[in-house]
Amino acid sequence: MKDQQVTADTQGLHFFGVMTASISHELKNALAIINENAGLLGDLALLAEKGRPLDPQKLTVQAERIRQQVRRADDIIRRLNRFAHSAHEGPASADIHEVLDFTLALAARLAAMKNVSLSVEAGTPVQLEVRPFQLENLLWLCLKQILATAPEGPSSVVFAASEAGEEAVISIRCDGVPLTGTVTSVEEEGHPLLAELGASLHLETDALLLKVPRRS
């Protein structure tokens, strides 16, 4: 059990590293856009000093672009803060849809790099007792394997959650991504996490099914 915990923690550290690197990249992009828009305002001011008339509409557009990027950066930092806290939080009651929404928000940029769009089907709340960070990590392992086999063209991955007795079931449907081999790959890499969560992964006709006990 202790070795299993160590391995799950090591896996968690890796997951944390991948996600925070991606988040830092997003933040850098927001800062770069703010930098260019502020720079453009400076350029326009210099031109105005040389006699070129200022266009108030242009200034308004630039100012709004800066505000949009500040909001974007604020959203990214909120996400980072929630993610950082989830890493040290113990088991708690959570609605799977919220965990899915959050995990997909974390992974959206990495998926977009592979031309894959992510979404969660709306549904009635499915509560379970879980360490959110571990479930996020397991979902990421599934998604990582899917992204690794995604073809060049655009594709989509749709997550849905439901209850089946004492289990919560997360289905992962992929449009244009072959799922053969995904179960084996996730089981090989994620066995400590699957064991910690008491979860199992199955391949059905057109979907991966991740089954997690609702009370650990």
Place this chain on the structure above:
Amino acid sequence: MRVLLVDDEEELVSTLAERLDMRGIDATWVTNHHDALAAVEQEDFDLALLDVRLPQMNGLELKRLIAERRPEMKFIFLTGHGSEEDFKACSAESGPEYYLIKPVQIEVLMAKINELTQS
């Protein structure tokens, strides 16, 4: 001077292109490798500014494909990551001085563009 800007952040490249235009550089921007390759097939550029982490194809791969078509072109890499791995790979391609980390000050970028195109 003609410069091609490639970055998946549209607002970043479009604004940067506008600022370079103000400084006498004819800048064209695109947001993916397909459009970048199409642009160099159709037009002549002196230099390309490439984001290292582009969707589907990284900036290094794109640089090699562009260089095959336009061996005379110069390259500057732009990144938000700044990882040691990216730095080493990009430095080997274009020299460490042409690997810039976002956000970049326009004066620094202009100096790099001038250095490269006048060398």
